[in-house]
Amino acid sequence: MKNFPTLSEKNQSNLIHELTQYSLANGLIIYPPDFKEYQPNLAPVTLFPTPYPSKEFEKSILIATQFNSLYGSIVSEKKWLMEIIKDLSVFDSDFTGKLYSTHLEAEKQGIPQPVSLGLFRSDYMLDNISNEIKQVEFNTVSVSFGGLSTKVGQLHSFLNNYGLYTSSGAPYYKSDDLPVSDSANGLADGLHQAVTYYESKHTDAKTIVLFVIQPNERNAFDQRAVEYSLYQRYGIPSKRVTLPEATSKVKVDPTTKKLYFDGSEVSVVYYRSAYGPQEYDCQEAWDCRLVLETTLAIKCPSLVVQLSGAKKIQQLLTDSATVSRFSPDAANEDLLSTFVKIYPLDDSESGAYAKKLAFEQPHLFVLKPQREGGGNNVYKEDIPSFLKSIPEAEWAGFILMELINPSINKNLILRNGEIIDEGVISELGVFGTLLFNEETGEVLHNAAAGHLLRSKTASSNEGGVAAGFGCVDSLYIH
Ligand code: ADP
Ligand code: MG
Numbered sequence: 001m002k003n004f005p006t007l008s009e010k011n012q013s014n015l016i017h018e019l020t021q022y023s024l025a026n027g028l029i030i031y032p033p034d035f036k037e038y039q040p041n042l043a044p045v046t047l048f049p050t051p052y053p054s055k056e057f058e059k060s061i062l063i064a065t066q067f068n069s070l071y072g073s074i075v076s077e078k079k080w081l082m083e084i085i086k087d088l089s090v091f092d093s094d095f096t097g098k099l100y101s102t103h104l105e106a107e108k109q110g111i112p113q114p115v116s117l118g119l120f121r122s123d124y125m126l127d128n129i130s131n132e133i134k135q136v137e138f139n140t141v142s143v144s145f146g147g148l149s150t151k152v153g154q155l156h157s158f159l160n161n162y163g164l165y166t167s168s169g170a171p172y173y174k175s176d177d178l179p180v181s182d183s184a185n186g187l188a189d190g191l192h193q194a195v196t197y198y199e200s201k202h203t204d205a206k207t208i209v210l211f212v213i214q215p216n217e218r219n220a221f222d223q224r225a226v227e228y229s230l231y232q233r234y235g236i237p238s239k240r241v242t243l244p245e246a247t248s249k250v251k252v253d254p255t256t257k258k259l260y261f262d263g264s265e266v267s268v269v270y271y272r273s274a275y276g277p278q279e280y281d282c283q284e285a286w287d288c289r290l291v292l293e294t295t296l297a298i299k300c301p302s303l304v305v306q307l308s309g310a311k312k313i314q315q316l317l318t319d320s321a322t323v324s325r326f327s328p329d330a331a332n333e334d335l336l337s338t339f340v341k342i343y344p345l346d347d348s349e350s351g352a353y354a355k356k357l358a359f360e361q362p363h364l365f366v367l368k369p370q371r372e373g374g375g376n377n378v379y380k381e382d383i384p385s386f387l388k389s390i391p392e393a394e395w396a397g398f399i400l401m402e403l404i405n406p407s408i409n410k411n412l413i414l415r416n417g418e419i420i421d422e423g424v425i426s427e428l429g430v431f432g433t434l435l436f437n438e439e440t441g442e443v444l445h446n447a448a449a450g451h452l453l454r455s456k457t458a459s460s461n462e463g464g465v466a467a468g469f470g471c472v473d474s475l476y477i478h
Pocket of ligand 1: 032123125136137366369370371372374375376377401402403405409461462
């Protein structure tokens with residue numbers, strides 16, 4: 001395995017100059033806070049790819065379709081899932097509870113489209129003792145960075161091939177060792193499958209994909225990469241609308257339940273939003289989710305698919321018997337070996353044990369509520385005082401997860417023109433796409449869809465790229 005390149009000060013400044021202009025020219029960009037539409041920034045990136053063991057990378061790709069099947073099966077066995085979600089709703093009535101009651105209302109009104117699209121991402125860290133990938137979480141809604149991941153891989157390959165990683169001008173890495181993620185295309189392929197299915201079943205019209213986005217989206221170019229891939233490769237256009245806006249802008253045919261936007265029939269509603277309670281700050285937003293859920297359009301994700309990504313479900317799946325029950329194929333050594341211990345904090349025997357651990361050995365754990373999108377977890381020594389600050393009856397809404405200890409790499413982060421040299425720890429994400437029938441469990445399409453490496457300074461607990469803790473990175477496979 002090669003160490004990171006070492007460059008003279010002059011060569012490093014030149015590298016930064018070339019990196020910056022290549023990235024701006026090719027759309028490796030993100031809006032800063034309080035942006036003007038014409039003023040994006042270079043996305044935070046590492047200067048170099050980060051080393052990753054090929055065996056673990058290959059494993060992560062291999063198990064992607066098995067994770068897809070597993071979550072597809074859970075959704076298709078709605079009864080089991082809904083019992084758990086119902087219990088969780090009590091602890092998180094503002095969000096999980098609202099998603100659940102909105103789903104119940106949708107069922108009551110009728111959900112005319114049983115076919116559902118999942119664009120998933122399974123996130124891993126490399127444990128520094130076993131040197132094996134361990135799952136951080138499985139995301140079922142609004143997974144991001146599929147677009148920018150392709151671009152950062154292309155950037156690092158370009159810098160390498162252009163000789164900017166050496167003083168001699170020769171490539172530093174073998175190009176085969178720098179895999180470029182095909183995730184921008186992979187996610188677009190998933191959407192294409194859903195559009196094609198819808199058009200074959202329901203219409204002669206040319207349909208569109210409706211991206212439901214957050215207001216003032218800073219990560220718009222990541223989304224655009226998927227949108228443009230879908231258009232350029234398949235001729236499928238997309239339109240963008242925010243969640244509260246959508247209600248007034250869409251039309252639903254009361255008989256066919258077909259969804260229209262700007263006069264075009266919508267085959268797929270693709271949420272790049274709608275995963276956090278702050279997004280539903282008005283009743284219109286919940287109403288809108290309900291309206292969209294009860295149309296004929298294929299949802300990515302449906303409320304049930306979104307709910308299957310609850311951290312509680314991840315905790316229950318660390319029991320191999322539960323995995324076997326839903327998907328015997330998934331219950332294999334490779335997939336199961338990615339699980340660390342996750343405990344409930346409820347009245348069960350395991351819950352009682354976990355409560356003891358939380359107070360006696362908090363430095364080994366992270367406490368997670370049923371939330372997505374970063375900034376919600378409680379780490380290590382903060383756990384006991386946090387738990388004491390809320391009634392014990394509410395603890396069951398959280399899971400207690402063993403901390404994964406990844407190695408620190410000496411990569412450099414470039415953010416807002418500044419180099420951060422504190423060492424990085426990295427999180428691998430593997431995308432997967434699944435088109436399936438929620439009622440019958442029939443799988444119409446199941447594929448791995450590229451990867452993502454995000455890195456963050458070793459000192460920060462969380463790694464949000466947009467939040468300013470992390471950056472996009474790529475892999476040097478060894
Ligand atoms: P969210 O749904 O908010 O993204 P995550 O479960 O992904 O929540 O946690 C956020 C971040 O916290 C992760 O990206 C990772 O950096 C860190 N983290 C979460 N779980 C663990 C863990 N078990 N060990 C080490 N770090 C973790
Ligand atoms: Mg996460």
